[in-house]
Amino acid sequence: MRRRHQGRGELRNKHPPPPNPHPHNPPPNMFRIDQPITARGGPMPPTTDHLHAFIAGLPKAELHVHHVGSASPRIVSELAARHPDSKVPTDPEALVDYFTFTDFAHFIDVYLSVVDLIRTPEDVRLLTYEVARDLARQQVRYAELTITPFSSTRRGIDERAFMEAIEDARKAAESEFGTVLRWCFDIPGEAGLEAAEETVRLATDDRVRPEGLVSFGLGGPEIGVPRPQFTPYFDRAIAAGLHSVPHAGETTGPETVWDALTHLRAERIGHGTSSFRDPELLAHLAEHRIPLEVCPTSNIATRAVRTLDEHPIKEFVKAGIVVTINSDDPPMFGTDLNSEYAVAARLLELDEEGLARLAKNAVDASFLDEPGKTRIKDEIDTYTATWLAP
Ligand SMILES: Nc1ncnc2c1ncn2[C@@H]1O[C@H](CCC(=O)c2cccc(C(=O)O)c2)[C@@H](O)[C@H]1O
Ligand SMILES: [Zn+2]
Numbered sequence: 001m002r003r004r005h006q007g008r009g010e011l012r013n014k015h016p017p018p019p020n021p022h023p024h025n026p027p028p029n030m031f032r033i034d035q036p037i038t039a040r041g042g043p044m045p046p047t048t049d050h051l052h053a054f055i056a057g058l059p060k061a062e063l064h065v066h067h068v069g070s071a072s073p074r075i076v077s078e079l080a081a082r083h084p085d086s087k088v089p090t091d092p093e094a095l096v097d098y099f100t101f102t103d104f105a106h107f108i109d110v111y112l113s114v115v116d117l118i119r120t121p122e123d124v125r126l127l128t129y130e131v132a133r134d135l136a137r138q139q140v141r142y143a144e145l146t147i148t149p150f151s152s153t154r155r156g157i158d159e160r161a162f163m164e165a166i167e168d169a170r171k172a173a174e175s176e177f178g179t180v181l182r183w184c185f186d187i188p189g190e191a192g193l194e195a196a197e198e199t200v201r202l203a204t205d206d207r208v209r210p211e212g213l214v215s216f217g218l219g220g221p222e223i224g225v226p227r228p229q230f231t232p233y234f235d236r237a238i239a240a241g242l243h244s245v246p247h248a249g250e251t252t253g254p255e256t257v258w259d260a261l262t263h264l265r266a267e268r269i270g271h272g273t274s275s276f277r278d279p280e281l282l283a284h285l286a287e288h289r290i291p292l293e294v295c296p297t298s299n300i301a302t303r304a305v306r307t308l309d310e311h312p313i314k315e316f317v318k319a320g321i322v323v324t325i326n327s328d329d330p331p332m333f334g335t336d337l338n339s340e341y342a343v344a345a346r347l348l349e350l351d352e353e354g355l356a357r358l359a360k361n362a363v364d365a366s367f368l369d370e371p372g373k374t375r376i377k378d379e380i381d382t383y384t385a386t387w388l389a390p
Helices: 049-057 073-082 092-098 104-115 121-137 149-153 159-177 189-204 227-239 254-262 273-277 279-287 296-301 313-318 337-348 352-365 370-388
Strands: 060-066 140-147 180-188 213-219 269-271 292-294 323-325
Touching: 049 337, 049 352, 049 370, 060 337, 060 352, 073 092, 073 121, 104 149, 121 140, 121 159, 121 180, 140 213, 140 370, 149 159, 149 180, 149 189, 159 180, 180 189, 189 213, 189 227, 213 227, 227 254, 254 269, 254 273, 254 279, 273 279, 273 313, 279 313, 292 313, 296 337, 313 323, 313 337, 323 337, 323 352, 337 352, 352 370
Parallel strands: 060 140, 140 180, 180 213, 269 292, 292 323
Antiparallel strands: none
C-alpha cells in the first residue's frame, strides 16, 4: 500500500533542503500526491522541485525510445509543411490534440501518418540528429533508438541512403553532443513475414547493416500478431550477433511475454506490462534478471493501463525485477525521459539514491561495451554524491 509522504523524513534524504521559508505551502520536498495526473500534458507528476532538479542533471541511458516516435512537434510540423498532402497538422499546438489517442490502434494510425512524412534521406538525417539533441538536453549519455527500416524502405527511401543518414547523424551526435547512439531494428509485426524478412536482411547483410546496430525487436500491435511466427527471423538476427528485445505484454497478456522469452529468446522485454498478472512470470523475470523496459506514460496514453497509480511498476520492483525507465514515443505521449523518471520517483517513492539506481539499471541492461558502462555509472555516482554532499 503506498504511504503518503509526510515530509523530509519520508524521503530518507540525508541532507534535506533548507527549511521552507513559506510555511503555508508544503515543504519543497514533500510529495503532493493529491494532484490529478493526466498522460497528456497534464500537470507534471507531483515530484518535488528538488527531485526534478536532481533528475534534470542526472546522467541517464534510455533503452526503449522510437526513432519516428521521438520526432518533436517542431520537426513534425516542419515535415508536415513540406508535404501538404499529409493529414498531420503543421501547427505544433494542433499536434497536441492530434497526439491524443482513443486506443492502441488509433495510436498506430497516427504513428504511421508521421512515418509517411519521412520521405527522403535528408528527412531521416534531420530527424535522427534532432532526436539526439533532445536526448542530450536531458543528460542522456547513451540511447538505443528503435528504428523500423522496413517502414522507410517500403515507402521508397533507398536502403543504403537510409543507413548512411542514420549513421551520419549518430556520429555527429556523438562528437557534438557527447551522446552515444546505438540502433535497434524492429519488425512492424502487423506487416507480417514480408516485413520480418526485409528487416532481418537489412540487419544482417554486411553490405547494408549499419555499424551502430546492436539489437533486433518486434513492434506494432500485439493483438492478432503471435510472436512464435517470428522465431526464424530472430534466430538469424541472434546468429548475426544482435540482441533480442521484442515488445511484449503491452496490449496482450503474460503469455505474449512467455512467447517472447521462449521463442524469440528475449534478453529484455519491451513494456512487459501484463507480467504482473502471472506470479510465475514475475519470478522468472527476476530470477533470470531479464530487464523490463517500462514506459509508464506510454501505457496510459495508449490506454494499456488506466491510470499511473494503477501501473504495475511497483509490483515489478517488489518482485525483484530489473526495471528500466523509458519514454517510448515522448512527444506523442506529451512526456520526456526526465518526466518519466519523475513519475517513477512518485510511484516508487524514490529519493536521489533510488533514482540513481534506476539510471544505473538502464546502463547495466544496455548493450554498450563495459568501459562505456563503467564511465556512465561512475558519472552517475559522482553526480549523486556531489548533489547530496552537505
Ligand atoms: N509503444 C509501442 N508499441 C508498439 N510499437 C510501437 C510503439 N511505439 C512505437 N512503435 C512503432 O510503431 C510501429 C508500428 C508500425 C506498424 O504497426 C505497421 C503496420 C503495418 C504496416 C506498417 C508499415 O510501415 O508499412 C507498419 C513500429 O515501427 C514500432 O516500432
Ligand atoms: Zn515501444
